[in-house]
Every structure is written in C-alpha cells, then in structure tokens.
Amino acid sequence: MKTAPELTAPPAPPGPIEWIRKNLFSNWFNSVLTLVALVFLYFVITATLRWVLFTADWRPVTVAPLLFLVGQYPREELWRPGLCLLISAFLIGMSWGVWERYVKAFAVFLAFLLAGLALFPLETPTITLTIRGVFLTAPALIYLGYRLGRLQAVTGRLVTLLWIVAGALISLVLLPGIPGIPGLNTVPTTAWGGLLITLLLAVGGIVLSFPIGVLLALGRRSSLPVVKVFSILFIEVIRGVPLVTILFMFSVILALFLPAESRIDRILRALMGTVVFSAAYMAENVRGGLQAIPPGQVEAAKALGLNNFQITTLIVLPQALRLVIPAIVGQFIALFKDTTLVVIVGINDLLGVGNAVLKLQPEFFRLQMEVYLFIAAIFWIFSYFMSHASLQLEKSLGVGER
Amino acid sequence: MTASTVSTQQGKIPLWRDERFLRAATQILSAAIILGLLYWAVSNFLYITQQRGMPLTYGFLKDPAGFPIAEYYIDYDPTMSFGRAFQVGLINTLVVSVVGIFFATWLGFFVGLARLSTNWLVSRIALAFIEFHRNIPLLVLLFLWYFGVFTKLPPVKESIALPGPIYLTQRGLYITWPRLSENGNIFIICLVIGTILALAAFNILRNIRVKTGRTTHYLPISLGLLFFIPAIGWILSGGSPFWLDEPVLQGFNYKGGLRLSPEFAALTVGLTTYTAAFIAEVVRAGIQAVQKGQVEAARALGLRPSQVLSLIVVPQALRVVIPPLISQYLNLTKNSSLALTIGYQELFAIGKVTINQAGRAVPVFLMVMGTYLAISLITSVIMNIYNRRVQFIER
Numbered sequence: 001m002k003t004a005p006e007l008t009a010p011p012a013p014p015g016p017i018e019w020i021r022k023n024l025f026s027n028w029f030n031s032v033l034t035l036v037a038l039v040f041l042y043f044v045i046t047a048t049l050r051w052v053l054f055t056a057d058w059r060p061v062t063v064a065p066l067l068f069l070v071g072q073y074p075r076e077e078l079w080r081p082g083l084c085l086l087i088s089a090f091l092i093g094m095s096w097g098v099w100e101r102y103v104k105a106f107a108v109f110l111a112f113l114l115a116g117l118a119l120f121p122l123e124t125p126t127i128t129l130t131i132r133g134v135f136l137t138a139p140a141l142i143y144l145g146y147r148l149g150r151l152q153a154v155t156g157r158l159v160t161l162l163w164i165v166a167g168a169l170i171s172l173v174l175l176p177g178i179p180g181i182p183g184l185n186t187v188p189t190t191a192w193g194g195l196l197i198t199l200l201l202a203v204g205g206i207v208l209s210f211p212i213g214v215l216l217a218l219g220r221r222s223s224l225p226v227v228k229v230f231s232i233l234f235i236e237v238i239r240g241v242p243l244v245t246i247l248f249m250f251s252v253i254l255a256l257f258l259p260a261e262s263r264i265d266r267i268l269r270a271l272m273g274t275v276v277f278s279a280a281y282m283a284e285n286v287r288g289g290l291q292a293i294p295p296g297q298v299e300a301a302k303a304l305g306l307n308n309f310q311i312t313t314l315i316v317l318p319q320a321l322r323l324v325i326p327a328i329v330g331q332f333i334a335l336f337k338d339t340t341l342v343v344i345v346g347i348n349d350l351l352g353v354g355n356a357v358l359k360l361q362p363e364f365f366r367l368q369m370e371v372y373l374f375i376a377a378i379f380w381i382f383s384y385f386m387s388h389a390s391l392q393l394e395k396s397l398g399v400g401e402r
Numbered sequence: 403m404t405a406s407t408v409s410t411q412q413g414k415i416p417l418w419r420d421e422r423f424l425r426a427a428t429q430i431l432s433a434a435i436i437l438g439l440l441y442w443a444v445s446n447f448l449y450i451t452q453q454r455g456m457p458l459t460y461g462f463l464k465d466p467a468g469f470p471i472a473e474y475y476i477d478y479d480p481t482m483s484f485g486r487a488f489q490v491g492l493i494n495t496l497v498v499s500v501v502g503i504f505f506a507t508w509l510g511f512f513v514g515l516a517r518l519s520t521n522w523l524v525s526r527i528a529l530a531f532i533e534f535h536r537n538i539p540l541l542v543l544l545f546l547w548y549f550g551v552f553t554k555l556p557p558v559k560e561s562i563a564l565p566g567p568i569y570l571t572q573r574g575l576y577i578t579w580p581r582l583s584e585n586g587n588i589f590i591i592c593l594v595i596g597t598i599l600a601l602a603a604f605n606i607l608r609n610i611r612v613k614t615g616r617t618t619h620y621l622p623i624s625l626g627l628l629f630f631i632p633a634i635g636w637i638l639s640g641g642s643p644f645w646l647d648e649p650v651l652q653g654f655n656y657k658g659g660l661r662l663s664p665e666f667a668a669l670t671v672g673l674t675t676y677t678a679a680f681i682a683e684v685v686r687a688g689i690q691a692v693q694k695g696q697v698e699a700a701r702a703l704g705l706r707p708s709q710v711l712s713l714i715v716v717p718q719a720l721r722v723v724i725p726p727l728i729s730q731y732l733n734l735t736k737n738s739s740l741a742l743t744i745g746y747q748e749l750f751a752i753g754k755v756t757i758n759q760a761g762r763a764v765p766v767f768l769m770v771m772g773t774y775l776a777i778s779l780i781t782s783v784i785m786n787i788y789n790r791r792v793q794f795i796e797r
C-alpha cells in the first residue's frame with residue numbers, strides 16, 4: 001500500500017463561536033430571525049414540558065399497556081403473541097446476517113426499541129416479569145440470529161423460506177389457534193387488537209400486495225391490449241378513490257357480491273381492502289423500476305436466445321426490483337400509517353384501542369389529547385426510524401450497485 | 403417475428419410455439435377469467451338484491467332524505483331529496499378541499515423555504531414541523547386537532563378573543579368577516595375587469611417588447627390598470643364597498659361574523675398542516691434540483707438577485723415541483739373523506755348515512771366512488787395541461 005506523506009490535514013472544523021456567527025448571526029436579518037426563533041422555541045418548549053410533566057394525566061395510557069399491544073387477546077394465551085414476537089425477532093436477526101446492509105439499520109433499531117420497552121419503568125401489575133423477560137429476550141434473539149445468519153451455510157433462500165413458514169405459522173396457527181388441539185384454543189379475531197392488528201395489516205398488506213403489484217406493473221407495460229387495459233383500469237380506479245371507500249367496500253359491499261351463505265372474517269376483509277389498495281400503488285412503484293432498465297438489457301437477453309418469460313424473470317425483474325426497494329419501504333411506512341383507517345370499519349387497531357381506553361373509566365372521558373398523543377408518538381417512532389433505515393438503505397444501494 | 407418466418411419455411415409450427423396464437427390465447431384467457439369473476443359476482447349480487455328487494459336503480463334519489471346536515475352551502479333541509487343531500491356533501495368536500503389546498507400551498511411553500519434557510523435554527527424548526535407531520539397518521543392528527551383542541555375550547559361565555567376580533571369557542575370559531583355592502587358588487591365587477599385588462603395588457607405588451615424590442619412600459623401600464631379601474635369602482639360604490647361583519651355576544655351565543663364549526667376548523671387545520679409538510683418537501687426538492695451552475699451563470703450574465711430568482715430558479719424549480727404538487731392536492735382531496743370520523747359531513751359521510759337511510763348500498767357507493775374518481779381525473783387532466791406548458795422543451 002502506498003502512503004502519501006505529503007497529504008496535509010484538512011482544515012480544522014470551525015469553532016463553536018465561529019459556527020454560531022456563520023449559521024445564526026451572519027447578517028442583521030438572520031440575527032433577527034434567530035432571536036425570534038429562540039423566543040418562539042422557548043415558549044413552545046416550556047409550555048409543552050409543563051403540560052407533559054405536570055398538567056397532563058397519563059393514567060389512561062399507563063393503566064392498560066397490554067391493551068395497546070394486543071387488544072383483548074386472552075391474557076392466559078399471551079404466550080402466543082409473545083412467541084410470534086420472538087420468532088420474528090430471530091428471523092429479523094437472521095435476515096440482518098444474510099442481507100447485511102439491507103436490514104441492519106432496522107434490526108438495530110428494533111433491538112433497542114424492544115430492550116427499551118422491557119426496561120421501561122412502569123408500575124402496573126399486568127406487565128409481569130415474564131412479559132419483560134420476553135421483551136428482553138427478543139434483542140438477544142436478534143443478535144443470535146445475526147450470528148447464525150452470517151454462517152456460510154445460511155443462504156438468502158433458506159431465510160426467505162423460513163420467513164414464509166413463520167408467516168404462515170404465525171397468522172394461520174399461532175394467533176387464531178386450531179380447534180381440537182390442546183393449548184391452541186381458537187381466539188376469535190374480534191379479540192385481536194392494538195399494535196398486533198396494526199402490524200399484521202401493514203405487513204400482510206405489503207407482502208401480499210407485492211406479487212399482485214408486480215403482475216399489474218408487468219401487465220401495464222404488456223403489449224397485449226386486453227391485459228394492458230385491465231391493468232390500467234384497476235390501477236387508476238384504485239388510485240383515484242380514497243382508501244376509506246375501498247375499506248368500506250370490502251367490509252360492507254363485498255358481502256353482496258358473494259354467495260349468500262359465505263362469511264369472510266372481519267379482519268380478513270380489511271386485509272383484502274388493504275392489499276387491493278396497496279397493490280395499485282405497488283404496481284406504480286414497480287413500473288418506475290421497470291422503466292429504469294435500459295432496453296439494451298432486454299435486447300441482449302433476446303440475442304442470447306432467452307424467451308419472454310425468462311427475460312422477465314431472470315433479467316428485468318431482478319434488476320428492477322432492486323431499484324424499487326427504497327420506494328417499497330416508503331410505501332410500507334405510508335401503509336403502516338394508513339392502517340389506522342380500519343377503525344372506521346370497526347376494527348380495534350391501535351387507534352381503536354385508544355378510543356376504547358377513553359371509555360374505560362368515566363374520568364378518562366376528557367383525556368383525548370393524552371391518548372392520541374401517545375398513539376401519535378408510537379407511530380412517529382416507528383415511521384421515523386423506518387424512514388431513517390430506508391435512507392441508509394438507499395445510500396448503501398447507491399454505493400454498491402451503481 | 404424472424405423466428406416465426408423461419409419456422410414457416412420449415413413447415414407448420416406447433417400451436418404452442420406460435421407467438422400469434424399464444425398472444426391471442428393469453429388475452430382471451432385473462433379476459434375470460436376477469437369477466438367470469440365479474441359475471442359471478444354480479445349474478446350473486448342480483449340474486450341477493452332480488453331476495454331483499456333493493457334493485458339497482460336510482461329512483462330513490464328523489465325520495466326525501468330525512469336526515470339533517472349541520473353545514474351546507476346550498477339550501478338544504480331534511481325534507482329535501484337524497485340527491486340534494488348528495489350535492490350538499492359534494493360541495494362540502496369541494497369547499498374543504500379548496501380551502502385546505504389554498505392554505506396548504508402557502509404554508510408548504512413557507513416551510514419549504516424556511517427549511518432551505520441559511521439560518522440553522524429556522525431550518526431546524528421547519529425540519530421539526532415536517533418530520534412531526536410526515537410520521538404520524540393523518541387520522542391521529544385529525545383526532546388531536548378535533549378532540550384535543552377544538553372541542554376543548556372554552557364555552558361561549560369565556561371565549562378566547564384574538565385580534566381581529568376572532569373568538570374561539572366550543573361552538574366554533576367566530577371571525578370578523580368583510581361583507582359586500584349594497585353597492586359593493588360595482589366594486590367587484592370593476593375589480594374583475596381591471597384584473598383581466600391588466601393581465602391582457604401585460605401579456606400583449608410584453609410580447610411586443612420581446613418580439614420587437616420596443617419599449618412598451620408593460621409593467622407600469624398593467625399595474626396602472628390593475629389599480630385605477632378598481633379605484634373607480636371604489637368611488638362609484640360610494641366609498642365603502644365592504645362592511646365588517648363583527649361577531650357580537652347576544653344572549654348565549656355570538657351573532658354575526660363568519661362562523662366555522664369546530665369540525666370544519668379541525669379538518670381544515672389538520673389537512674392543511676399535514677399536506678403542508680409534504681408540500682414543503684416537494685418545494686425543497688424542487689429548488690435543490692436547480693443546478694448551482696444555473697444561478698452562477700445567471701449572476702455572471704449580470705442578472706439582479708430578483709431576476710435570478712424569478713427568471714432562472716423558479717421556472718426550473720416549478721418544472722420539478724408541479725407533478726408531485728398535483729398528487730399532493732389530490733391526496734388532500736381524497737383524505738378529506740376522513741372527515742366522517744370527526745363529524746364534518748362531506749361526500750363520503752353523507753354517502754354512508756344515505757346507505758343506512760335508503761338501504762341501497764351499491765348504487766350510493768358507485769356514486770361516491772365515481773365522484774371521487776371524476777374529481778381525480780378532472781384535476782389531473784387540468785394539471786397535466788398546465789404542466790405541459792411549464793415543462794422544458796428539451797432539445
């Protein structure tokens with residue numbers, strides 16, 4: 001390795017006084033702005049702090065933390081959502097080990113969040129030591145998964161397979177239960193709620209809408225007029241109407257179009273609405289990626305004698321999908337926030353639990369500000385760190401691939 | 403293509419490798435699946451509706467609605483028809499969207515520019531505003547504004563008075579509002595004529611200036627038109643085209659002024675601040691997309707800072723800003739459907755009440771979705787035309 005002794009050190013960063021002069025008081029206008037902003041900040045911060053620490057009554061938030069996490073899920077069956085959390089934590093760790101930079105920021109954030117939750121000083125009898133233990137085990141499992149994922153034998157394909165198996169296990173066996181098996185009593189979906197529902201709808205919505213979205217995007221760019229017209233119609237109609245109307249359609253109108261005796265579960269209907277909505281936006285994101293693939297790629301593949309199916313699945317899609325990962329993360333964040341709309345069709349997600357908590361005791365009646373701010377804070381933390389992780393991802397993708 | 407011509411020379415190609423056949427087959431198959439599903443759904447629907455006796459007709463729109471609507475901009479009372487109620491809802495949606503878009507644009511541009519300020523503190527405050535709104539669900543924000551702020555305002559007797567005067571109370575906002583006096587419409591007509599003439603003069607004279615290079619004084623002439631014609635109108639209307647309608651406490655409530663219900667206020671404020679955060683990001687991205695070299699080149703050519711901004715930076719930034727701005731406007735309009743959770747009765751909320759009252763879920767629902775779709779399509783068509791005009795003609 002060559003050394004470069006003649007290299008001089010870069011100029012020292014400006015000192016704090018220099019920095020303040022340059023960024024806050026560069027001219028008289030900036031000085032006035034700074035002073036006004038300081039006064040504004042002083043009043044906002046002191047008023048907020050006074051309210052948060054002294055005026056606000058946080059009892060509705062602290063009285064039933066489990067309600068916010070899992071809703072009415074039977075307390076004697078709590079080990080099941082707990083196990084789901086541990087499985088997911090372990091697999092997130094493995095994904096981190098396998099796809100290193102793609103998942104790293106998110107996995108680290110999750111580990112810290114869970115550890116923080118486990119150690120949060122809250123004196124409620126419902127939060128037992130076991131529950132704290134589960135929250136503390138999860139970060140450890142993330143790390144364990146990470147070490148395992150870095151082994152040569154563990155490939156991306158294996159982890160994907162494990163995710164599919166775990167997803168099916170969680171959503172079809174562990175959470176709803178199977179009649180007839182001891183220890184796995186059925187839990188009706190009406191009892192599910194809180195963050196559990198919010199996450200299920202958001203993750204389920206994005207995962208299930210992915211294949212549909214890819215097909216629609218391909219359909220929109222297809223040279224077959226029938227396929228193209230149907231795809232465009234679907235995408236534009238869904239994107240032209242509000243999510244509320246789609247959710248409402250699936251929760252109320254859908255029943256009129258199915259055979260009279262069929263009954264679809266409430267949460268499944270909401271999920272179907274979310275998936276249909278998300279698929280249209282997914283299609284547009286994927287289309288952006290498809291358009292970015294230079295035509296030379298397809299021509300080269302044709303010259304090599306690949307057929308259309310092979311060109312799409314082996315050449316175009318792998319490149320296009322890699323390009324749209326950041327956009328999909330952005331869409332996931334939007335969908336995560338949009339799942340709050342399911343309260344309108346009567347599902348007890350995080351916001352629904354908030355509404356319910358306000359009716360828990362008569363003296364909570366006027367504490368909406370506290371409850372909704374708490375819910376806003378939960379969403380804020382998740383969304384902020386996910387978009388932060390997505391930014392990191394974008395950077396590493398940009399460095400690695402282009 | 404070449405593959406098929408080669409193989410026809412060798413003889414008949416098998417059906418499953420004939421591209422024309424495969425294309426036709428795929429299309430017929432997909433059409434058959436989609437149409438088949440539709441047919442199945444519709445036949446189920448017809449069977450169910452026949453059983454329950456609620457046919458897919460729109461005759462019920464003429465029946466009396468029978469439910470009250472708190473806010474309306476065209477005459478309405480419960481004896482009027484469902485169709486009328488639907489119109490009221492549509493207008494409510496449009497009103498809140500237009501008001502929201504107006505304020506969100508101003509606030510968004512303001513925050514976006516503040517974000518780019520060289521003053522570190524101002525830029526950080528703008529960033530905090532943006533990050534707060536972008537990372538929480540709109541519905542939670544609306545609940546915060548409505549249940550947390552506007553319904554927690556003091557009762558009428560202890561209302562908060564802001565300069566204006568504006569009174570904040572539990573029953574809504576009472577705002578001093580200018581109203582047209584008797585002869586006020588003369589002033590309005592003159593104002594409109596003056597604006598049109600000024601715009602026309604500005605465009606025509608500037609075109610002459612640009613084409614021939616003659617000095618046409620386009621700026622003073624158009625400004626003069628803009629000022630003098632309304633001034634004549636002002637004098638003609640007796641010197642006072644407006645009078646201030648001030649809310650006055652009478653008995654248990656305020657009389658006069660412009661009343662905004664807490665629902666409308668919360669919805670407007672929520673939609674405005676939420677969308678403004680997104681617009682601010684759009685504006686920031688647009689201005690940052692203008693290359694530094696453009697500004698430097700303009701300065702080197704001797705343009706004044708105001709000219710650099712108006713002739714170089716803004717036109718190029720607009721090119722980047724307009725398309726995402728349109729989609730933010732559409733988002734705001736679609737998001738106004740969340741109003742039903744806080745009790746502002748717009749299109750979707752009235753559609754829902756109509757479904758309960760008339761029991762005709764599908765026809766009402768088709769109308770609601772169709773209306774939103776029409777709003778979206780019309781807006782994007784208009785905006786696309788505008789967008790094509792500001793787009794660069796790339797060479």
